[in-house]
Amino acid sequence: MPTLVYTESALRTPDAVHDEILPAGKGWLHPIKAGQHFRILDLEGNQAVDTLFYNAADPGDRYDAVNTIRTQGNIFLTTGTRLISSEGNVLLTITADTCGRHDTLGGACSAESNTVRYALEKRHMHSCRDSFLLRMAHSREGLTKRDLAGNINFFMNVPVTPQGGLTFADGVSAPGKYVEMRAEMDVLCLISNCPQLNNPCNAYNPTPIRLLIWDPPPAG
Numbered sequence: 506m507p508t509l510v511y512t513e514s515a516l517r518t519p520d521a522v523h524d525e526i527l528p529a530g531k532g533w534l535h536p537i538k539a540g541q542h543f544r545i546l547d548l549e550g551n552q553a554v555d556t557l558f559y560n561a562a563d564p565g566d567r568y569d570a571v572n573t574i575r576t577q578g579n580i581f582l583t584t585g586t587r588l589i590s591s592e593g594n595v596l597l598t599i600t601a602d603t604c605g606r607h608d609t610l611g612g613a614c615s616a617e618s619n620t621v622r623y624a625l626e627k628r629h630m631h632s633c634r635d636s637f638l639l640r641m642a643h644s645r646e647g648l649t650k651r652d653l654a655g656n657i658n659f660f661m662n663v664p665v666t667p668q669g670g671l672t673f674a675d676g677v678s679a680p681g682k683y684v685e686m687r688a689e690m691d692v693l694c695l696i697s698n699c700p701q702l703n704n705p706c707n708a709y710n711p712t713p714i715r716l717l718i719w720d721p722p723p724a725g
């Protein structure tokens with residue numbers, strides 16, 4: 506078990522301007538305005554929440570895992586991490602985290618990765634890539650598969666061995682753990698609440714998440 510640092514938020518759930526439960530296997534595309542706080546809450550524990558962010562004014566400018574890792578000099582995301590776009594802009598900053606570690610190396614599960622990682626007959630199982638594409642197809646912004654990029658896996662634990670190997674390990678999250686971030690510009694958030702039944706990251710049991718948004722505190 507790694508040493509993890511936890512940071513709690515002072516925001517109260519009754520004050521949220523948006524409060525929604527997203528079942529496992531569902532996609533979600535939602536704007537988050539500059540200054541708003543956005544919380545993803547792991548209701549039952551060890552759920553993988555595959556997430557992408559876009560600059561709302563220019564969705565071609567989107568979350569970039571390499572820029573984010575290079576900027577902070579660390580492969581894990583937690584409080585203080587600035588989520589950097591492909592054009593070098595700060596999309597959001599993580600301001601609270603009671604899980605302590607989130608992955609941005611493992612990517613999203615897909616029909617292809619299901620067959621490579623698990624078994625050929627897993628090909629037709631529901632995947633995050635499918636949820637992303639389905640939600641994009643219904644987007645007003647006209648997002649397409651060209652807008653898919655390396656994503657964040659909130660609550661997923663992917664430790665790296667001294668040899669540089671990726672290990673998809675048991676989760677470090679638990680019921681009620683959350684991660685919270687402040688939008689530094691108007692962004693779009695695209696989520697696939699992972700339907701994966703073959704990965705120990707979520708204990709083979711995909712579960713719902715809660716999504717909350719707060720308006721910025723009044724000035725002064």
Ligand SMILES: [Zn+2]
Binds near residue numbers: 555613614632701
């Ligand atoms: Zn997935």
